[in-house]
Amino acid sequence: MDTLLDAAALKERLKAGKRTVLLDVRWALGDPHGREHYLRGHLPGAVFVDLATELAAPADPRRGRHPLPPREQFEEAARRWGVNNDDVVVAYDDSGNMAAARLWWMLRDAGFGSVHLLDGGLAAWRAAGFELASGPEQPEPGDVTLGDGAMPAIDAGEAASWSRHGLLLDARAGERYRGEVEPIDPRAGHIPGAVSAPTSANLAADGRFLSPAELRARFEALGVGAGVATAVYCGSGVTAAHEVAALEIAGFRAALYPGSFSEWSTDPSNDVVTGTAPYGQEAASR
Structure with missing residues (x-):
């Protein structure tokens, strides 16, 4: 199943009457008004998904700012959105799929394979001149049955030693990786060994994913390869899912560290390093 679906292909699918569940994951760090944005304009028939309450459990210092919710809770939410076992799901947001990728990863991890990201998200739909709807949508409840564990994932213990045998990627902005700023988490910097x-x-620039060849070149330059065990983290496990999707588009499989830096940095027994080098400034100067 392809990771991406472009706006024109989605429009044709809907026009042909093919069963498609559209899920709008309008969320961005520092913007708590996702539902309001959704109500003002969304793809016709799209159901709003609240990342903070439906794609995450309450924040927990031992598990991070956006812990994965229990399987039963996620299944209940998916049924509320109208998802059935044989449906095709298309998720999107208005931020380059940075939030929607969390839903993509969770459905894939739950064993639900027929899920795509709308490439370019809401901006691509608008740019194509396609119509929007406003107000809430109330779908008929679905009957989907979800599992868990279908996607690779690691915990803090594995993250601590990952770079000794594989490649650990830090998907946050460079200034947070280097420790120059840290607006949310208790310590600034990155996990030792992370790139x-x-x-x-x-x-x-238009918010669409780079081509598979361009993504492959990008990740190979970072050290990703066919025989390299790769894992990804971010601040709270949300945008790291976007990186996992990008790696998949490029032809690579990668594990997600769901707790990410928000979990790691809260534990005083975990080292945090700063600077541009994977093992910190001191290692870089030796």
Whole structure:
């Protein structure tokens, strides 16, 4: 199943009457008004998904700012959105799929394979001149059955030693990786051994993913390869899912560290390093 679906292909699918569940994951760090944005304009028939309450459990210092919710809770939410076992789901947002990728990853992890990201998200739909709807949508409840564990994932213990045998990518902005700023988490810097790989570099100027060849070249330059065990983290496990999707588009499989830096940096027993080098400034100067 392809990771991406472009706006024209989605429009044709809907026009042909093919069963498609559209899920709007309007969320961005520092913007709590996703539902309001959705109500003002969304793809016709799209159901709003609240990332903070439906794609995450309450924040927990031991598990991070956006812990994965229990399987039963996620299944209940998916049924509320109208998802059935044989449906095709298309997720999108208005921020280059930085939030929608969380839903994509969770459905894939739950064993639900027929899920796509709308490439370019709401901006691509608008740019194509396609219509929008306003107000809430109330779908018929679905009957989907979800599992868990279908996608590779690692925990803090594995993250601590990952770079000794593989490649650990930090998907946050470069200034957060280097420890120059840290607006949210208790310590600034990165997990020792991690390589900076900002998620924003997965996208072209129009918010669409780079081509598979361009993404492959990007990740190979960072050290990703067919025989390299790769894992990804970010601040709270949300945008790291975007990097996992980009890696998949490029032809690579990668594990997600769901707790990410918000979990890691809260534990005082975990080292945090700063600077541009994977093992910190001191290692870089030796």
